[in-house]
Amino acid sequence: MxxxxxxxxxxxxxxxxxxxxxxxxxxxxxxxxxxxxxxxxxxxxxxxxxxxxxxxxxxxxxxxxxxxxxxxxxxxxxxxxxxxxxxxxxxxxxxxxxxxxxxxxxxxKKHSLEFLREIAHLRFRTNTFGAIFRVRHSLAFAIHKFYNDRGFVYMHTPIITGSDAEGAGEMFQVTTLPLDGTAPKNEDGTINFKDDFFGRSTNLTVSGQLEGELAAMAFSDIYTFGPTFRAENSNTTRHLAEFWMIEPEVAFADLEDNMNLAEDFIKYIIGYAMEHNKEDLEFLAQRLVEEEKAKPQNERSEMDLIEKLEFVVKNDFERITYTEAIEILRESNHNKKKKFQYLVEGWGIDLQSEHERYLVEKHFKKPVILTDYPKDIKAFYMRQNDDGKTVAAMDILAPGIGEIVGGSQREERMDKLLKRMEEMHIPAEELDWYLDTRRFGACPHAGFGLGFERLVLFVTGMTNIRDVIPFPRFPKSAAF
RNA sequence: UCCUCCUUAGCUCAGUUGGUUAGAGCAUCUGACUGUUAAUCAGAGGGUCGUCUGUUCAAAUCAGACAGGGGGAGCCA
Structure with missing residues (x-):
């Protein structure tokens, strides 16, 4: 040996x-x-x-x-x-x-993160990336431990999907048809997928939620943890074309159950990393302190990385409705002094990044769960509230990251779901298999999606999402 | 996709109102030293100043286009 x-x-x-x-x-x-x-x-x-x-x-x-x-x-x-x-x-x-x-x-010697991004295949050998990816591992392990300990079934939802009606974002097409223009066409000029590998148009998944709901209607509590793909032309420090997502789906649960689960979950996995990756987190905390020395005093964080994580684990997340959030924003001095680029005036607008940041970083100074958004800015499957205007949605906003979780109680009432799908031009026949959850033994249920890399960003104190996944995929870039 | 800033040695950066042979620290190589901690000391090599096109007697320096990168916005997780 x-x-x-x-x-x-x-x-x-x-x-x-x-x-x-x-x-x-x-x-x-x-x-x-x-x-x-x-x-x-x-x-x-x-x-x-x-x-x-x-x-x-x-x-x-x-x-x-x-x-x-x-x-x-x-x-x-x-x-x-x-x-x-x-x-x-x-x-x-x-x-x-x-x-x-x-x-x-x-x-x-010190290398810039930009330079190391160009040699992502070697950056594991640096202290910073060594620490980041050991923490990433621990968080991934803790996720499985958390759900396993609570009797959830780990469900492998498909990576290649036949459904293109989920509406979660632009999809990457999967095909073995030739790309040189010789692919078979229909009379109207569109591609005929009958002879394609799957005999139909297929895509890379943007979310495992719909399949997850099917499994929850049998096992009660399931979660997914796998790669997801979005072909959006997003060039930001918090978007990737290929990222990992955790999506629990829970039967017999309402929005409050959902919030409790998400909050417990986030606290648990952060606590796990703090316990098992003390040295790495201390290294990353120190790295952040060094980095912030270059910033003016008023832009430096009040807490160091470890203190920030401790604070999140020990304190309750703030829970407010969308309507309350609009009120807080509208009445804020920031809004009155017209310091927002987009001033908050009426109910119904989607919150801009600057608004979310204000709520989380200035007003509450802790993670915030926003609930009950206007139905018109949310997905078709979210449960409609009795007011006729809002849905039982929840987003968790984290300091420095923004939206880290998006979830909802699902609309289990067939008639309401169908009506909403029609209003939003979602073809029911495409999702007939999904609608079977409502036809046969529907029950109140809820779930959410947590962007894994955004969580790793938060825990490691890094600021660019391309630095917390080994080989980042983003527009114009799929090296390695 | 939009806004904005950036691109000079392997890396991190200087480079004046356009002016003659483009600099530093680290890294590398050669030598010295040998209980060092990003070792130290001495010396050497290393550049199509992102690419192209203009303006000019003269461009790293001015203008335009393109490419790549950073930050912000939108889409979202």
């Missing part, structure tokens, strides 16, 4: 000394021809591997470059230097993989 190594995290956590150990990892820096800072990704902390003078010949010494992969065996001893408790006094060092120092782009 090749691998009898100890992971660097485990080695550093152990206070014992004077034992033999083998480690493997990638060289971060090599100082003084003697001191190798070795990292294997288990933690941001490097192990200092000490190669005594004379241990290695000249040729091998030159091959220990930043980025090279090495195997080192030796004795773990109390460090003579000041920066670390223990170090490995090497008795043998083997180069597993060379790294040409003239070509390897990462240096032992």
């Amino acid at each position: 090749f691998n009898k190594r100890i992971k660097i995290k485990a080695l550093l956590q152990n206070d014992a000394t004077d034992y033999e150990a083998t480690v493997m990892g990638w060289v971060r820096t090599f100082r003084n021809n003697q001191f190798i800072a070795l990292n294997d990704g288990s933690t941001n902390n490097n192990l200092q591997v000490m190669a005594a003078l004379g241990l290695l010949d000249e040729t091998t010494l030159k091959r220990i470059t930043t980025g090279a992969c090495i195997k080192a065996t030796g004795k773990v001893i109390a460090s003579l230097g000041k920066g670390q408790k223990v170090e490995l006094q090497a008795t043998s060092i083997e180069i597993l993989g060379d790294s040409d120092a003239e070509k390897f782009p990462l240096q032992p």
Whole structure:
């Protein structure tokens, strides 16, 4: 067996000394021809591997470059230097993989996030991205743990869908038909999909919700967690063309149950990361502090990253209706002094980013759940309230991110649902399978979607969504 | 898609009212030193100033188009 190594995290956590150990990892820096800072990704902390003078010949010494992969065996001893408790006094060092120092782009110095985005395939080897993606992993694991512990069934909804009527956004088409203009056409000039792979037009999913509702009508409580795709030409720090979404769907639940679930859920997974990724979060918090030093005093955050996360976990989210939110915005000094680009005047408008930011960051200074939006600015499947104007929708707005969750109680009454679909020009025949949930044993139910990357943004304190997914997909970009 | 800012060495950036041979720090290479912590010290190499087209005696510098990137907006998660 090749691998009898100890992971660097485990080695550093152990206070014992004077034992033999083998480690493997990638060289971060090599100082003084003697001191190798070795990292294997288990933690941001490097192990200092000490190669005594004379241990290695000249040729091998030159091959220990930043980025090279090495195997080192030796004795773990109390460090003579000041920066670390223990170090490995090497008795043998083997180069597993060379790294040409003239070509390897990462240096032992600060790199801009913009530069690292261009070399996303190597950025895992930096402290910042090491921390981000270990936190991302923990959050993903915590999501499964949260729902599993509560008896939810993890449902795999399709990635390729035959439905194009969900209305959640522009879709990517899936086809094996030739793209050179020779694809079969109907008489009216549109493409005839009869001979396509699936015998019909298909797309990449924009949401697993509709299929999720079907499963909830059997298992009571389900969740999905998978990739979703939007072909929107969105060029922002919080949109991706390929992103991961968590969508629980719960039978026998109303809007309040839905809000409670979402709030518990968010608090749980953040708490999990705080417990299991303390070092990484502290590193990211420090990174943020350094970054904010460049900003003027009044633009710096009041709380550091850890304090902010603690605050979210320990305090109740603010819950207000859309109507109340409009009132707060309309009466705000900000609005009266015309500081909004879009002034808040009447009921019925969709809230702009600046309005959401004001509510979350200035007025309440905590996550806010907005409920009961006008039905005309929300999706067809949301349950209509008795006032005839609003629907039982809820959005959770997070400081610095904006909308992180969108959800609703679903319209379980067939007649009302059909009428709404007709008003919104959604073809009922396309969604006949979905309507079966209302035909056979319909019940009050609710659910929401949480954008995973937006959550990772919030927890890591990063500001560009392209930095919290390994290989971001966005307009004009699908490298790697 | 819209608004706005940016593009000079591998990276991060200087570069004056247009003017002769475009600079620095880090990285790299060579050497020195050897308990270093983004090691230090000395030296060297490294540039089609994003691309194209104009204006001008003269363009990194001015203008336009295009490309790429940042930030903001819209669409949303």
